[in-house]
Amino acid sequence: MGTRTVIPFGPQHPALPEPIHLDLVLEDERVVEAIPKIGFVHRGFEKLVEKMDFNELVYVADRICGICAFIHSMAYCQAVEAVMNVEVPPRAVFLRTVWSELARLQSHLLWLGFMADVMGFESLFMQSFRLREKIVDILEEMTGGRIILGVCRVGGVRRDVANDTLAGIVGRVKDLAKDMRRLADVFLQDDSVKHRMVGVGVLTREQAADLGCVGPVMRASGISRDTRTLGYAGYGFVDFSPVVETAGDSYARCAVRIRELFQSVGLIEQAAGKVPAGEVSVKVSGYPDGEYHSRCEQPRGEVIHYVKGDGTRYLQRYRVRTPTFANIPALVKMLQGCELADVPILVLTIDPCISCTER
Amino acid sequence: MSVLGMTRTTIGNLLSRPSTRRYPTKVKEPHRTPKSRGRIQIDIETCIFCSACAKRCPTDAIIVSKPDKVWEIDRLRCCTCNACVEVCPKKCLDMDFRYTLPTVTKDKDIFKQAPRPPKPPESAAPEVPAPPG
Secondary structure: OOOEEEEEEOOOOOOOOOOOEEEEEEEOOEEEEEEEEOOOOOOOHHHHHHOOOOOOHHHHHHOOOOOOHHHHHHHHHHHHHHHHOOOOOHHHHHHHHHHHHHHHHHHHHHHHHHHHHHHOOHHHHHHHHHHHHHHHHHHHHHHOOOOOOOOEEOOEEOOOOOHHHHHHHHHHHHHHHHHHHHHHHHHHHOHHHHHHHOOOOOOOHHHHHHOOOOHHHHHOOOOOOOHHHHOOOOHHHOOOOOOOOOOOOHHHHHHHHHHHHHHHHHHHHHHHHOOOOOOOEOOOOOOOEEEEEEEEEEOOEEEEEEEEEEOOOOEEEEEEEOHHHHHHHHHHHHHOOOEHHHHHHHHHHOOOOHHHHHO | OHHHOOHHHHHHHHHOOOOOOOOOOOOOOOOOOOOOOOEEEEOOOOOOOOOHHHHHOOOOOEEEEOOOOEEEEOOOOOOOOOHHHHHOOOOOEEEEOOOOOOOOOOOOEEEEOOOOOOOOOOOOOOOOOOOOO
């Protein structure tokens, strides 16, 4: 047995876009144990329910995360709408579906870029971000915001999109899918990429189930579970099935996200084709009285928004359970026994969003 | 040969123009879409200082003073959510697609309405001659 050394990893590290700290206990070059520590970007957001009424809180929910912003606000609005028994117009429901899939596209392309960056494949990183920029431009044309869309409201959406614009955008996304295919081929077939990812950080199906993983981490271990199959928003009216891989290693997690890119393109096409005519929001009167758990599928996995109102304009309790929080135990498990050089790749394969986790 | 998977893209990039631009000399034009949310503009002369925008603002970035005829916005607090533009009864608020430029001070943007000339006194109603009879 070699000498044990403790190496601090983070909160500031070139491989990490956001601050998480890991104490890595090493024997020679092999990690024996990893002790995570979070809390560097805590913003006390859940305390804000005392100061902001339930309508203003949508803007806060939009800003929980800088990458998957739209789905947070959608989950919050769905929770409040369920408490207040508001029926959202069908046009708003399908527009929400289109925007959440576009948000998934840009988030997955961002992750692919970061992954290539961590592997040292800089030109692949640039290609991913070049494609992502086009998706973000499309989002700006549709909503006015690039990442933080700010279009959800309790009772519908705040911006309408003309039908011919919607059809044009579907065409542009389908064109982008050709470029994405070329990018995906490099990720899935290039030897240098495979060398860094195949067999690294294997998480078996049993471990994934025991540790309560969510999202692509769970689906890469062979568990077919996707919150979108519950049929919230417009997902009950479109045809899709969860993307599942069985290997459970970093390569499988990458493959799940790449296949989800093309699934999202298909979902955008289906949902945009079904957007009915009509209003995009209804007027909401009264205050929320009751509680509700809203579940949505983010790019990183299942997010839960819990809302409790007591009949006043201020909510009594608001709690968010984010996907990264559920995946950190799996990360700690994956890090045990890996090489020190693989730590950045393993941290990134759970697609960590620390700002979400700490709020 | 999968080692050369990236080669086609690389050669294509060598032969095409770069996607990026030489930043300090070539600045990106703002992505001009009618919906882009850059910053709030006000046409102060049509404002009636009703404070609806200040009440709706989720970040309390707007302060309105009716007696002084002053409308202030803190650009660093404003989250460009467009709520004030939607609520304005006179439609004097507008969303510009250009972003606020970086600043080194935390000054507010203050707009003051020019004092209007006092209304001319209402001229006495012309005397209507009493109908005969």
